[in-house]
Amino acid sequence: MRFHRNLVEGVVEVLDQVFNKQVYADRALEQHLRKNKQWGSRDRGFVAETVYDIVRWKRLYCEIAEVTAPFYSRDLYRLFAVWVILKKESLPSWPEFKGIKEGAILERYKPLKKIRKFRESIPDWLDALGEERLGSELWTAELAALNTQAPVILRTNRLLTTPERLQELLEGEGIGTDLLPDYADALQLVERGNVFRTAAFQEGLFEVQDAASQTVAPFLEVTPGMRVIDACAGAGGKTLHLAALMQNKGQLIGLDIYPQKLKELKKRAKRAKAFNIETRLISDAKVIKRLRNSADRVLIDAPCTGLGVLRRNPDSKWKLEPAFLERVCETQQELLQNYSGMVREEGMLVYATCSLLPNENSDQVQTFLKSEAGMSFRLVEERSMYASVDGFDGFYMARLKRVK
16 A cells, blocks of 8 residues: 555544544544545545544554553654554655564564453453443454444435335445345445435435434334424434334424534435424423423433444544443433423333443333333333444334333
């Protein structure tokens, strides 16, 4: 592989933003690529994939390169050198790499690859917690799976087309896809590409959404004509899926505390021709009180640690702390306590996260069921999805029925 200095410099500049200034990798990349519009798709792909690789393997690479924070320019070039050598490529003969020996790098790697916390590049506390709660075998397999590159999955908008027809249209635009038989609306890209530039996307025929995430909306068992509330709608990925399952009939209310996310949801709903969606900003407790006992279905897609989506957001594992886990668990239980009141009798509540930890999943559901607010609910079904088992993101879902 031939390395171009301007692209390597771009990688180093983005890593400086991520490691030293605590900017999320996706935002740092977006800003840097916007400043370098002259780069072609291959150049942009190289910078993005290299940054994500080094962020993903930060702990392992730092141990091999013998560097620690704060990361100076020379340290970041050493991390890049480790990436090059472990990729079995040759280092450029640049001054930044003077004195770095391939043999020494490989020798330091040998013992580290036998130790899970280094091999899978994970903080000590998180490694210990994952093993304690999931068991050594599942946790080890899951870490390995979450350190692979996530596939690009599309969700067909059945309000406008079918997976088979969408596949044909994308093929005509040079985008190859495979149908996923176990996921009714999903297409997986054969090769990574910018699908947002396609006419099919502009016409609202699909959204990018992981296959595991696509199982959440059907788990609510909605039917046309229902009143459904997506209580943590965000930018609306699952809201749009619910609208399609409801065939644009009935009322679908998307709630969130962030106005910008609801603004994006409106924009996406317009493109998808999803006309039964109404957005409401949770500006105070009265918004929730007005909806008490009113919904056939309520989805709480709760904020979480996001451990199930580390393949897409590898830098989040370096930003997580035990204190954040405690806070997010408190928030999750508050949402269950407060938002469950919107479910009418005989209605259903679905609690979902993209976490792997029982602390955020089954433990939360059991705590809720034992509480005064949860005594009128019973657990109907719960499901855990793992990257190492299903091949897609990690997710948890629990469906609860209000019985009185």
